[in-house]
Amino acid sequence: MNCKSKKDILSMSxxxxxxxxxxxxxxxxxxxxxxxxxxxxxxxNFDEFTxxxxxxxxxxxxxxYIYSLNIEKMLVSRVDNTVKYVYTLQDGEVIExxxxxxxxxxxxxxxxxxxxxxxxxxxxxxNPGFVRxxxxxxxxxxxxxxxxxxxxxxxxxxxxxxxxxxxxxxxxVKFAQIITDPKGRDFAGRKISISTCGxxxxxxxxxxxxxxxxxxxxxxxxxxxLREDIMPISRRFSxxxxxxxxxxxxxxxxxxxxxxYALINSIxxxxxxxxxxxxxxxxxxxxxxxxxxxxxxxxxxxxxxAEAAEKFKEIIQSGGISVTVRRTLGTDVNAACGQLRKAxxx
Ligand code: SAH
Numbered sequence: 186m187n188c189k190s191k192k193d194i195l196s197m198s199x200x201x202x203x204x205x206x207x208x209x210x211x212x213x214x215x216x217x218x219x220x221x222x223x224x225x226x227x228x229x230n231f232d233e234f235t236x237x238x239x240x241x242x243x244x245x246x247x248x249x250y251i252y253s254l255n256i257e258k259m260l261v262s263r264v265d266n267t268v269k270y271v272y273t274l275q276d277g278e279v280i281e282x283x284x285x286x287x288x289x290x291x292x293x294x295x296x297x298x299x300x301x302x303x304x305x306x307x308x309x310x311x312n313p314g315f316v317r318x319x320x321x322x323x324x325x326x327x328x329x330x331x332x333x334x335x336x337x338x339x340x341x342x343x344x345x346x347x348x349x350x351x352x353x354x355x356x357x358v359k360f361a362q363i364i365t366d367p368k369g370r371d372f373a374g375r376k377i378s379i380s381t382c383g384x385x386x387x388x389x390x391x392x393x394x395x396x397x398x399x400x401x402x403x404x405x406x407x408x409x410x411l412r413e414d415i416m417p418i419s420r421r422f423s424x425x426x427x428x429x430x431x432x433x434x435x436x437x438x439x440x441x442x443x444x445x446y447a448l449i450n451s452i453x454x455x456x457x458x459x460x461x462x463x464x465x466x467x468x469x470x471x472x473x474x475x476x477x478x479x480x481x482x483x484x485x486x487x488x489x490x491a492e493a494a495e496k497f498k499e500i501i502q503s504g505g506i507s508v509t510v511r512r513t514l515g516t517d518v519n520a521a522c523g524q525l526r527k528a529x530x531x
Contacts, residue, residue, distance in 0.1 A: 199216060278300075295343075298352065300347065305417075306414075382416060392438060397440070463500060
């Protein structure tokens, strides 16, 4: 499928295909036709391009390849129909994606890196370390392979699998631009959520682009000292700086921010934590998602009790902030938040 001397056409934007078509002295509308075959019809080889002349198809075959991921394994939850998809990439790296059934359709959660550098202590994805960024086509292909398999369309996309999307900034932005292109998959930007551990400079860069994307920021602590302990990357940025970038994002894009807060028994789930968090969030246009932490092999963190979660929620709600305790899906197949990992064990 891959060939080193050939170019990855699935990672090319419509503008880049258009530029190629111009240099190849072909009519302009061929660019849209090619883009449609790749992203709307999800063709896996050039011979499927029935409205493109044979000569151009031969040229495309000489210069490009169409990236396509094969699902190596599917693990279906017996509890809630969550499915975990495992892929082995061409260089042998293993990544995972997941689908979750919601009332309104299928949510697809994809990975953005092979491994992760951020080092969050409660997350499986940082083990065994970071290898590389995923390409645009590796991200798109997770969705396209799943849509082919389920015979339907994803209703929303979350970049919440393995990796830190804003640490793979250019490919993440290009992925979003390609999948929302009206001539291709035409996915609604407002149904795409990017989840970040909170890299303020990159959040500011994203805000400048004014894309219609939802942003989730993983907070998990209301105090710098605790956050630095459980999320080592945050030693580089204060909570105040992260929240300033969140505010800026809401201002630049008009979008509400979602904050993620994994409730960990006796670590970050006290009334003091809830009150401190409330003060920090009160003038930000936001929603808070509380998630009892999911168990990860080899980590000692325990989820908060239902009572502690409810109490935490009430305190936040009393300050007028929209808040939910999220149900977790797919824990029996290790497909829940923080359970996707680079090396898979069955
Ligand atoms: N790097 C990004 C996206 C990947 S993690 C980020 O940090 O946001 C996706 C979400 O799962 C994040 O909110 C992350 O903090 C959370 N998470 C990680 N481990 C978890 C666990 N064991 N239980 C619950 N949520 C977890």
